[in-house]
Amino acid sequence: MAEKSIHISLSAEQIGTLWGIPITNTMLMSFVVFFLLVVLTFFVRRKLALIPGRLQTLVETLFVGILDYITETLGNEKLARQLFPLILTIFLFIFTANIIEFTPGIGSIGWTNAHGEFIPLLRSMNTDLNTTLALTVIVFIVIEVAGVATLGFLRYGKKFVNLSSALGFLVGIIELFSEVARLVSFSVRLFGNIFAGEVMILVIQHFVPIVLPVPIMLFEVFVGFIQAAIFALLTLFFVKIAITEVH
Amino acid sequence: MEQILDVFGINWKLLVVQMINFGLLLLVLYIFLYKPVLAMVDVRRKKIERAIQDAEEADRQLGEAEAEKARIIREATMKGDDIIDSAKKHAETSEITIMKDAHRKAVHLLNEAERRTAREREEMIQKAEREVARMAVLSAEKILRQGALKK
Incomplete structure (x- = not known):
């Protein structure tokens, strides 16, 4: 038993192929998250009334609070209304995936393949860089589009290509680099945090299988919430920076 | 670079699938959750606003x-006072008229009575005088008849 080492794979395991597209366990997990959120939507939607019930009151309070915060941050109600679905969906998608990552069965139900490697059927969604990178690409595009749509192409471009002075030009280049670096920082931050949590739990489980993993799991759920909030909030803040004119 | 992508299992097909998945989720949540919930909040807010406006209007x-x-009570009171005043004045004037009339009537009646009394007294006197004359005539006759008989 002790000889059996911990198997850790940075990439998600492939569990099948459909129409030439590889199906990974994290992809399956993202469908599960999708399904859960649709179920939640169904429950909220079913009892939607002018005189709200408990669930509706909770959902409305959260939505209005978040919308107010976004409006306050951006200082533009129209843009806030447009951005609200994206930011909230990012949060809900990541958060739901993170809080269900320790559900029994996820990561433990699976099979051993021909090479003797264990292939779990489901794997925590954000422990795959594909997922986080996909979200990051969407966010990146939204930030650039928001900037161009608000300031106009030329004024937005001025942030990166500034020919007024040598220093301005240099700052523009640095801005351009930091803009692109976001693609990496966004995706790797989320991936790294969640992946590290999973690995830590695996290691602790390997040595102390009972009791000790529980507080760590609790902490990881907290980290999952924080990371979801950070991803959503950073999206908001970078949009704010993008729509703010350069001085 | 290739190696890094390989280690992390980055695959453009997976990326596209995840982006479509997220996009679809965004669409579904937007249409079936965010839009109706926010619309409901807006409708309620409008309703409350209108209710408050209505309450203010009613106030x-x-x-x-x-x-x-x-104002109406004050006017009515004033009008009532006026009416009472004028009625009082009217009553006073008519009282005076009535009194004068009564006085005049009383004087008239008194005069009438005096006149009638005087007339009656005169008639009585005349009657009495006539009676006395008749009595005198009768007694004279009697005396004369007795005288004749004695003869």
């Missing part, structure tokens, strides 16, 4: 009605 109208009521 204002109530105030106006109160003022109107006070």
